[in-house]
Amino acid sequence: MVTPRCIVVRHGQTEWSKNGNFTGVSDIPLTQYGISQVHATANALFEDPEAPTYLDPNHVTYIFTSPRSRATHTKDIFLEHIPEKHRSQIKVIVDDDLREWEYGDYEGKLTHEIIALRKSRGLDQEKPWNIWRDGCENGETTEQVGCRLSHVIARIQHIHSIHLNQNKPCDILVFAHGHTLRYFSSLWFMSMFSSGIVQNKLVSTNFKPQTNYVGFQNITKEEAERDVPFVALEKFYYLNDNPWFMLDAGGVAALSYSHNKISEPSLMLSGIFNPRATK
Amino acid sequence: MVTPRCIVVRHGQTEWSKNGNFTGVSDIPLTQYGISQVHATANALFEDPEAPTYLDPNHVTYIFTSPRSRATHTKDIFLEHIPEKHRSQIKVIVDDDLREWEYGDYEGKLTHEIIALRKSRGLDQEKPWNIWRDGCENGETTEQVGCRLSHVIARIQHIHSIHLNQNKPCDILVFAHGHTLRYFSSLWFMSMFSSGIVQNKLVSTNFKPQTNYVGFQNITKEEAERDVPFVALEKFYYLNDNPWFMLDAGGVAALSYSHNKISEPSLMLSGIFNPRATK
Numbered sequence: 001m002v003t004p005r006c007i008v009v010r011h012g013q014t015e016w017s018k019n020g021n022f023t024g025v026s027d028i029p030l031t032q033y034g035i036s037q038v039h040a041t042a043n044a045l046f047e048d049p050e051a052p053t054y055l056d057p058n059h060v061t062y063i064f065t066s067p068r069s070r071a072t073h074t075k076d077i078f079l080e081h082i083p084e085k086h087r088s089q090i091k092v093i094v095d096d097d098l099r100e101w102e103y104g105d106y107e108g109k110l111t112h113e114i115i116a117l118r119k120s121r122g123l124d125q126e127k128p129w130n131i132w133r134d135g136c137e138n139g140e141t142t143e144q145v146g147c148r149l150s151h152v153i154a155r156i157q158h159i160h161s162i163h164l165n166q167n168k169p170c171d172i173l174v175f176a177h178g179h180t181l182r183y184f185s186s187l188w189f190m191s192m193f194s195s196g197i198v199q200n201k202l203v204s205t206n207f208k209p210q211t212n213y214v215g216f217q218n219i220t221k222e223e224a225e226r227d228v229p230f231v232a233l234e235k236f237y238y239l240n241d242n243p244w245f246m247l248d249a250g251g252v253a254a255l256s257y258s259h260n261k262i263s264e265p266s267l268m269l270s271g272i273f274n275p276r277a278t279k
Numbered sequence: 280m281v282t283p284r285c286i287v288v289r290h291g292q293t294e295w296s297k298n299g300n301f302t303g304v305s306d307i308p309l310t311q312y313g314i315s316q317v318h319a320t321a322n323a324l325f326e327d328p329e330a331p332t333y334l335d336p337n338h339v340t341y342i343f344t345s346p347r348s349r350a351t352h353t354k355d356i357f358l359e360h361i362p363e364k365h366r367s368q369i370k371v372i373v374d375d376d377l378r379e380w381e382y383g384d385y386e387g388k389l390t391h392e393i394i395a396l397r398k399s400r401g402l403d404q405e406k407p408w409n410i411w412r413d414g415c416e417n418g419e420t421t422e423q424v425g426c427r428l429s430h431v432i433a434r435i436q437h438i439h440s441i442h443l444n445q446n447k448p449c450d451i452l453v454f455a456h457g458h459t460l461r462y463f464s465s466l467w468f469m470s471m472f473s474s475g476i477v478q479n480k481l482v483s484t485n486f487k488p489q490t491n492y493v494g495f496q497n498i499t500k501e502e503a504e505r506d507v508p509f510v511a512l513e514k515f516y517y518l519n520d521n522p523w524f525m526l527d528a529g530g531v532a533a534l535s536y537s538h539n540k541i542s543e544p545s546l547m548l549s550g551i552f553n554p555r556a557t558k
Contacts, residue, residue: 040555044554054552192521193476193520195474195476196472196475197472241472241473244469244543244544245545245548246535246537246546247548248553250554251552252552258525265523267523267524267525267548268525268526268550269460269524269546270530270552271532271548271549271550272550272552273531274529275322275323275529276316
């Protein structure tokens with residue numbers, strides 16, 4: 001029995017990530033350094049695909065990616081490192097729910113510029129700005145980000161559940177961004193806590209289920225909507241504080257399940273780094 | 280400026296860890312598989328010490344280890360993979376505060392046996408046993424474990440702080456156990472949360488500071504007590520729930536600081552896995 005994993009990958013460096021500009025909807029490409037960074041990561045992961053140390057390409061079922069080119073380019077570089085016979089088996093879904101936090105008025109700005117802007121508008125007089133609680137003016141609130149990421153998690157756990165029941169390996173790769181992936185990782189396991197920085201909100205019965213897939217590879221739109229359906233939620237989760245995670249550009253983290261139970265989503269502390277004994 | 284890191288390593292497989300027996304104070308050795316597991320991990324970490332991908336031996340200042348032989352043996356195997364010129368510079372402290380949770384009546388038992396034992400004693404009628412909240416009969420409470428691990432964290436952050444102020448790299452390795460390392464990692468960053476599974480407790484003014492070092496390598500007892508002093512705490516932290524982490528035998532995780540600030544302890548989601556761009 002192989003426990004399913006969700007392996008999240010932050011895109012490589014861009015000019016804006018290098019300089020600290022908040023990059024939400026803007027479609028900023030990888031730098032040359034960012035490209036080589038992702039090659040180095042993918043190479044370390046798939047160095048010998050016939051005797052994989054960290055990730056067996058044959059166990060990868062689906063890739064979910066943000067539509068932004070810095071994420072899809074990172075995904076393409078990863079796929080280049082996987083032999084064709086495995087690559088053609090991996091279904092890729094471009095999921096708009098994985099886009100970066102919509103920063104609204106703060107798009108392209110540096111942290112100190114955002115702080116100054118908010119101050120000039122009379123905000124943050126009692127405590128400093130915390131995006132994980134306060135969100136962005138004319139951009140997304142933390143409830144909005146939590147809602148769409150809770151739905152992505154539900155879709156992925158649904159696929160994991162089916163594979164686990166059939167006793168089939170199922171590693172799913174997720175390519176996205178600094179804020180959304182730290183957010184996504186927190187919701188994955190901290191929603192198990194009975195109290196704390198993860199809150200839950202009941203979903204209105206008027207809530208209209210929809211999928212937000214905007215691209216496909218090795219799978220048709222119809223197959224995607226059938227095999228990776230929208231999962232209706234009774235409630236969704238969102239953060240009210242910084243989860244205090246670090247995830248550098250090009251970084252890879254791993255989420256899984258304790259005791260092989262889908263009802264016990266957990267964080268793998270060592271990420272993807274689990275070399276196997278060879279002797 | 281290189282941000283200090285605390286790299287935690289769970290010992291390799293033992294007969295008891297393989298079978299799921301709770302192993303606290305018992306001194307159970309590594310299996311042959313456990314030994315090769317740790318060699319594989321250390322080899323992946325230090326494959327080319329002159330061009331290190333994950334961990335530069337030259338940046339390792341201190342090692343802290345639990346006194347149990349499964350931890351010190353794991354530490355010895357790691358040191359074997361480091362060239363002598365670096366190895367002799369690394370100060371090793373055997374710290375009794377890093378021992379595994381004292382399981383008391385549950386030592387050596389399997390989870391289902393513990394649950395049955397507690398049931399036979401009339402416990403857990405309202406909710407199931409949760410070691411992170413309920414502790415162990417005739418063993419340690421969660422407050423006791425939290426107290427000693429909070430002190431280890433304070434000692435390590437004190438060393439990090441000094442090195443950061445002097446702009447010197449400082450990676451510290453910690454060799455310990457499944458429960459204590461997941462506990463330690465939670466306290467490291469979740470103590471930043473204003474509410475949740477991490478509680479804090481004020482320390483009595485009668486509290487007697489003491490160090491619990493029981494062994495030394497490349498450092499004398501006097502140097503250790505001078506350079507790695509007991510750090511008095513106004514309060515310590517402890518858990519009241521499962522942090523939902525996974526850390527397999529031989530696993531390696533990484534803790535650090537956001538924005539290079541000792542006041543912002545954070546978890547590195549990718550663990551030690553951060554391959555560098557080579558082009």
